Amino acid sequence: MEHTSEPVALAVDIGGTKLAAALVGPGGTVVARRAAPTPAGNAEDVWAALAAVLVDLLDLAAAAGREVTGAGIASAAPMDLRTGVVSPVNIPGWRDFPVTARVGALVPGRPVRLGGDALCMALAEYHHGTGRGSGCLLGMVVSTGVGGGFVLDGRPLFGVTGNAGHVGHFVIDPAGPPCGCGAHGCAEAVASGPSMVRWALERGWRPPGGTADGVALAASARAGDPVALAAFRRCGEAVARVVTVAAALCEVDRVVIGGGVAQAWDLLGPAVVEPLADYPGLAFMRRVEVRPAVLGVDSGLIGAAALLVDERLPVEPLPVGEPAPAVI
Structure with a gap:
């Protein structure tokens, strides 16, 4: 990746077979990508595999002089945006896992947004694919x-x-x-x-x-x-x-x-x-x-990055451990 000051978003796409991440530039361009198999172990095993991928990309961005503006996360459901936790049906090790807080700790002071994987695909196609217009x-x-x-x-x-x-x-x-x-x-x-x-x-x-x-x-x-x-x-x-x-x-x-x-x-x-x-x-x-x-396999990553561009999106999640409002 060439040395430049152009900012990028850290995009994450969490799946049952693959944990993918990328640095995505303006216009939905994937600048660099990394992936690892999704472990079949417990919550910390899965997180360790994802964290290694993310740290690698953050190091790459720092070496190239790129500012990371924030992180967008696409994940299988169910989830709760109010607390930033996910319980993907295809990742048994993650139940009420605080993925937003964990990713946020890697990009302190920058926004972290969470969305469903299919919603992120829709966002990517809306902005950059056959959904345009x-x-x-x-x-x-x-x-x-x-x-x-x-x-x-x-x-x-x-x-x-x-x-x-x-x-x-x-x-x-x-x-x-x-x-x-x-x-x-x-x-x-x-x-x-x-x-x-x-x-x-x-x-x-x-x-x-x-x-x-x-x-x-x-x-x-x-x-x-x-x-x-x-x-x-x-x-x-x-x-x-x-x-x-x-x-x-x-x-x-x-x-x-x-x-x-x-x-x-x-x-x-x-x-x-x-x-x-x-x-x-x-x-x-x-x-x-x-x-x-x-947009193929990149749609989740491009859509995850797009979560960061709209100031009208939901506010940051509640602190981990704080109960979410009841849904009646």
């Missing part, structure tokens, strides 16, 4: 799970505790399959990659290479396998129902879809768009555009 945007991640985040009139929608946008848990079929959240018929129980594969296997699909995953399912669909094609149609119909509900609730004018399943956009895109010709009943709901995400 939209008035109200829904960003969706269709992958191992189904997540979402809203950017309404330019502002990210956090909700009371930071968990707004869980569109994967819109119930699209009350009589549908059980979901990991405890409900039945959630969009995630139909449209996630593992749900698609499981549904296809139950109906006789056999992966050509022996490995039953989303990549194999997409290959079979492209080869004309009727069950694999039906799995993508079923997924697309579920996502289209989510889009219709989002359009009715928030009058979103654009939906940007990323994630592992969306890598097969040639299959997923038409499966989402075609039902949208029939589902919405009102004219404003039919105006929504559906597009693929374009």
